[in-house]
Amino acid sequence: xxxxxxxxxxxxxxxxxxxxxxxxxxxxxxxxxxxxxxxxxxxxxxxxxxxxxxxxxxxxxxxxxxxxxxxxxxxxxxxxxxxxxxxxxxxxxxxxxxxxxxxxxxxxxxxxxxxxxxxxxxxxxxxxxxxxxxxxxxxxxxxxxxxxxxxxxxxxxxxxxxxxxxxxxxxxxxxxxxxxxxxxxxxxxxxxxxxxxxxxxxxxxxxxxxxxxxxxxxxxxxxxxxxxxxxxxxxxxxxxxxxxxxxxxxxxxxxxxxxxxxxxxxxxxxxxxxxxxxxxxxxxxxxxxxxxxxxxxxxxxxxxxxxxxxxxxxxxxxxxxxxxxxxxxxxxxxxxxxxxxxxxxxxxxxxxxxxxxxxxxxxxxxxxxxxxxxxxxxxxxxxxxxxxxxxxxxxxxxxxxxxxxxxxxxxxxxxxxxxxxxxxxxxxxxxxxxxxxxxxxxxxxxxxxxxxxxxxxxxxxxxxxxxxxxxxxxxxxxxxxxxxxxxxxxxxxxxxxxxxxxxxxxxxxxxxxxxxxxxx
Amino acid sequence: xxxxxxxxxxxxxxxxxxxxxxxxxxxxxxxxxxxxxxxxxxxxxxxxxxxxxxxxxxxxxxxxxxxxxxxxxxxxxxxxxxxxxxxxxxxxxxxxxxxxxxxxxxxxxxxxxxxxxxxxxxxxxxxxxxxxxxxxxxxxxxxxxxxxxxxxxxxxxxxxxxxxxxxxxxxxxxxxxxxxxxxxxxxxxxxxxxxxxxxxxxxxxxxxxxxxxxxxxxxxxxxxxxxxxxxxxxxxxxxxxxxxxxxxxxxxxxxxxxxxxxxxxxxxxxxxxxxxxxxxxxxxxxxxxxxxxxxxxxxxxxxxxxxxxxxxxxxxxxxxxxxxxxxxxxxxxxxxxxxxxxxxxxxxxxxxxxxxxxxxxxxxxxxxxxxxxxxxxxxxxxxxxxxxxxxxxxxxxxxxxxxxxxxxxxx
Numbered sequence: 001x002x003x004x005x006x007x008x009x010x011x012x013x014x015x016x017x018x019x020x021x022x023x024x025x026x027x028x029x030x031x032x033x034x035x036x037x038x039x040x041x042x043x044x045x046x047x048x049x050x051x052x053x054x055x056x057x058x059x060x061x062x063x064x065x066x067x068x069x070x071x072x073x074x075x076x077x078x079x080x081x082x083x084x085x086x087x088x089x090x091x092x093x094x095x096x097x098x099x100x101x102x103x104x105x106x107x108x109x110x111x112x113x114x115x116x117x118x119x120x121x122x123x124x125x126x127x128x129x130x131x132x133x134x135x136x137x138x139x140x141x142x143x144x145x146x147x148x149x150x151x152x153x154x155x156x157x158x159x160x161x162x163x164x165x166x167x168x169x170x171x172x173x174x175x176x177x178x179x180x181x182x183x184x185x186x187x188x189x190x191x192x193x194x195x196x197x198x199x200x201x202x203x204x205x206x207x208x209x210x211x212x213x214x215x216x217x218x219x220x221x222x223x224x225x226x227x228x229x230x231x232x233x234x235x236x237x238x239x240x241x242x243x244x245x246x247x248x249x250x251x252x253x254x255x256x257x258x259x260x261x262x263x264x265x266x267x268x269x270x271x272x273x274x275x276x277x278x279x280x281x282x283x284x285x286x287x288x289x290x291x292x293x294x295x296x297x298x299x300x301x302x303x304x305x306x307x308x309x310x311x312x313x314x315x316x317x318x319x320x321x322x323x324x325x326x327x328x329x330x331x332x333x334x335x336x337x338x339x340x341x342x343x344x345x346x347x348x349x350x351x352x353x354x355x356x357x358x359x360x361x362x363x364x365x366x367x368x369x370x371x372x373x374x375x376x377x378x379x380x381x382x383x384x385x386x387x388x389x390x391x392x393x394x395x396x397x398x399x400x401x402x403x404x405x406x407x408x409x410x411x412x413x414x415x416x417x418x419x420x421x422x423x424x425x426x427x428x429x430x431x432x433x434x435x436x437x438x439x440x441x442x443x444x445x446x447x448x449x450x451x452x453x454x455x456x457x458x459x460x461x462x463x464x465x466x467x468x469x470x471x472x473x474x475x476x477x478x479x480x481x482x483x484x485x486x487x488x489x490x491x492x493x494x495x496x497x498x499x500x501x502x503x504x505x506x507x508x509x510x511x512x513x514x515x516x517x518x519x520x
Numbered sequence: 521x522x523x524x525x526x527x528x529x530x531x532x533x534x535x536x537x538x539x540x541x542x543x544x545x546x547x548x549x550x551x552x553x554x555x556x557x558x559x560x561x562x563x564x565x566x567x568x569x570x571x572x573x574x575x576x577x578x579x580x581x582x583x584x585x586x587x588x589x590x591x592x593x594x595x596x597x598x599x600x601x602x603x604x605x606x607x608x609x610x611x612x613x614x615x616x617x618x619x620x621x622x623x624x625x626x627x628x629x630x631x632x633x634x635x636x637x638x639x640x641x642x643x644x645x646x647x648x649x650x651x652x653x654x655x656x657x658x659x660x661x662x663x664x665x666x667x668x669x670x671x672x673x674x675x676x677x678x679x680x681x682x683x684x685x686x687x688x689x690x691x692x693x694x695x696x697x698x699x700x701x702x703x704x705x706x707x708x709x710x711x712x713x714x715x716x717x718x719x720x721x722x723x724x725x726x727x728x729x730x731x732x733x734x735x736x737x738x739x740x741x742x743x744x745x746x747x748x749x750x751x752x753x754x755x756x757x758x759x760x761x762x763x764x765x766x767x768x769x770x771x772x773x774x775x776x777x778x779x780x781x782x783x784x785x786x787x788x789x790x791x792x793x794x795x796x797x798x799x800x801x802x803x804x805x806x807x808x809x810x811x812x813x814x815x816x817x818x819x820x821x822x823x824x825x826x827x828x829x830x831x832x833x834x835x836x837x838x839x840x841x842x843x844x845x846x847x848x849x850x851x852x853x854x855x856x857x858x859x860x861x862x863x864x865x866x867x868x869x870x871x872x873x874x875x876x877x878x879x880x881x882x883x884x885x886x887x888x889x890x891x892x893x894x895x896x897x898x899x900x901x902x903x904x905x906x907x908x909x910x911x912x913x914x915x916x917x918x919x920x921x922x923x924x925x926x927x928x929x930x931x
Binding site: 332333336337345347350352 | 546
């Protein structure tokens with residue numbers, strides 16, 4: 001068993017390195033000095049991203065400098081909400097307070113403004129698309145939110161498609177993503193915390209959860225792992241995922257990526273934590289159990305019998321995707337008595353002319369299929385149809401006619417390939433495809449016996465795995481009270497209990513429906 | 521590093537497993553039928569005939585071979601079945617496998633010698649020989665039977681036996697006989713095996729089921745006739761039952777295997793004709809055994825439902841209640857007579873019973889020891905057997921008018 005023992009995440013054990021907390025450099029009251037410092041930070045004028053606009057305000061007899069970074073701001077917004085109000089004479093009499101406060105309260109007409117006093121804050125805000133207003137002889141600056149990054153509009157989900165249910169998907173803007181989630185959950189307890197990661201170009205990760213449901217220990221665990229990330233830059237959530245997961249070498253994912261706001265919201269309602277990050281068109285769900293990987297939102301959107309039907313179909317497909325080639329190889333090499341005589345004879349008849357053992361034969365087909373799959377993803381759109389034609393030739397009649405494979409194998413590989421497409425999660429899908437080869441190999445060496453051994457080890461590994469402290473097969477094993485939304489699901493009215501494996505603060509969604517015996 | 525070296529050192533272990541001598545599917549020769557005969561020259565040797573299916577004929581278009589026969593039939597003379605399997609590889613290119621063995625055919629001559637049981641019992645050591653294999657006794661030598669059995673509609677030999685076995689279960693002309701049942705019924709009671717032949721000795725009889733294999737009048741068609749059963753006692757064949765007797769013996773069992781059968785009876789009104797009917801079980805056969813004395817009392821009640829199928833004499837049974845009663849009585853008498861004759865035959869000729877009544881008799885004793893001491897099969901030959909048929913006629917064939925519902929005044 002020791003080989004299956006996980007490699008504990010290294011940075012969990014290491015003592016957090018004492019960051020050399022330097023005293024942040026504050027802004028001076030010399031406006032020129034401040035400007036030149038900022039110029040140095042942004043390598044002005046070699047780097048022409050920093051835009052500087054000097055203004056003299058005759059009304060107040062002040063020198064003001066407006067700074068922003070090109071590409072992060074909405075120029076029109078700066079014109080209408082900063083430059084114009086500064087130069088226009090206000091309609092009302094000016095209050096007798098200091099100039100900075102007066103600007104914020106009376107002149108600037110934007111929704112979010114704040115006063116900053118350090119150079120680091122100024123740099124950070126500039127990078128995030130704020131406009132900095134430096135005022136002569138004042139040791140502070142005004143930061144106005146004018147961010148506007150280029151972004152595509154909300155579109156339909158591309159990987160988690162459903163027939164019914166909402167059609168919106170997350171996109172690359174964290175603000176949009178958070179808004180999509182807020183739209184689903186209008187709840188004051190829906191918390192959005194921000195954790196900064198990355199040493200050099202620090203990125204913000206939004207940690208979202210329901211305060212009154214999510215277990216504090218889980219939330220803190222997630223936040224701690226985020227804070228422990230020690231690298232200069234993390235570009236997307238997929239990389240964050242790899243930093244915070246427990247077992248980097250494991251075949252099984254312990255977090256889930258979803259591009260559907262409705263799915264993310266349903267996880268939030270069960271006490272999971274959602275991570276959202278700029279530039280990532282997905283939300284990361286932690287912790288995750290095995291069940292999340294084989295379920296789709298549609299199971300819950302459809303009526304109970306219909307939802308269960310597609311769930312069972314998917315379970316069967318999962319088994320086929322995992323075991324079908326191995327079963328075929330085991331049966332034909334070791335347990336030929338199990339095949340109906342007619343089938344046996346027809347397999348034997350076609351196998352007679354094939355020069356390879358059945359293992360090589362199936363390997364040829366499986367590898368071709370995997371190549372085809374990978375090619376299908378990487379191929380430029382214009383060449384798309386070509387892949388289809390070439391693939392059909394390799395996996396079809398031509399391979400049979402060339403006596404490379406027997407016809408039944410084409411059926412086996414096709415059904416396996418087809419079945420593997422029903423696994424909804426991308427990571428888990430690849431897991432299944434890798435494990436298929438493991439099963440294939442032991443089935444060739446030991447038949448059913450080998451498959452049973454591998455399956456037993458696999459089960460042992462899976463039940464010992466944990467995702468952020470939650471066992472991978474919970475609440476089935478270890479058995480904890482839940483609404484039994486596992487392999488199949490009960491009618492929606494009976495799903496009154498949250499899975500206690502998530503140790504939610506509120507255990508029930510509604511009062512227990514009448515006529516239900518004590519759950520568990 | 522340690523883990524990796526551990527894993528690497530495990531790899532040769534995989535290759536050294538005993539599964540290294542496995543063969544691919546097509547490297548086996550699948551014997552689907554085995555024939556067993558006594559050797560003509562040495563009584564202690566047997567002739568083993570293998571019928572090996574040719575995968576390339578009749579199974580698939582892509583791998584079809586044009587000029588090969590559907591099966592290869594070879595006969596070897598050896599002391600037993602397993603040495604024949606080994607010897608066969610001096611002739612047959614592929615390794616013989618019994619994985620898909622379907623039917624074991626025993627020549628009547630071998631079946632009547634004690635050698636048969638030794639051969640078949642010792643062959644069970646081979647795990648490839650399954651207990652579901654059908655046992656079939658052929659009147660002629662099994663090798664001749666296999667040679668002559670070229671069915672017209674089935675190219676592949678195993679398919680012929682597969683289909684036939686399904687028919688056997690339905691008609692009840694032959695018993696359901698497999699090795700499992702053979703080994704179960706070795707101690708005193710009779711085991712019925714399918715009796716078949718390709719040698720014709722045709723006789724036309726009025727009663728369509730009163731034949732044994734070979735006697736059925738037949739023009740053209742498949743060469744094999746399967747009818748009646750070979751009776752085994754203690755692993756040795758001792759006689760033959762006709763189709764009718766076989767059917768009756770199945771009917772008298774507590775749990776009949778055949779659920780319906782089409783059988784004809786003499787028309788009681790017009791004796792020149794016969795009425796053909798469908799007989800169905802109307803519940804289970806009830807067997808009551810009193811084994812308290814040395815002469816056991818056996819009372820059997822067979823509840824059956826009868827549907828008249830054809831009535832060539834055109835006697836009015838449909839509306840004439842008196843005729844109905846006559847018919848019912850006549851069917852009952854006829855069935856009881858057949859049963860009586862059969863029981864007499866088993867008591868006098870075979871001195872054992874094929875009706876599985878021993879199961880009921882055994883229940884009369886507290887311990888198995890007591891039952892063995894009682895010696896049921898010996899006592900059976902003197903037993904008083906009373907068979908009653910509880911006949912209920914359900915319909916009288918074609919009905920021209922709707923039935924008149926009479927008010928019986930009961931409710």
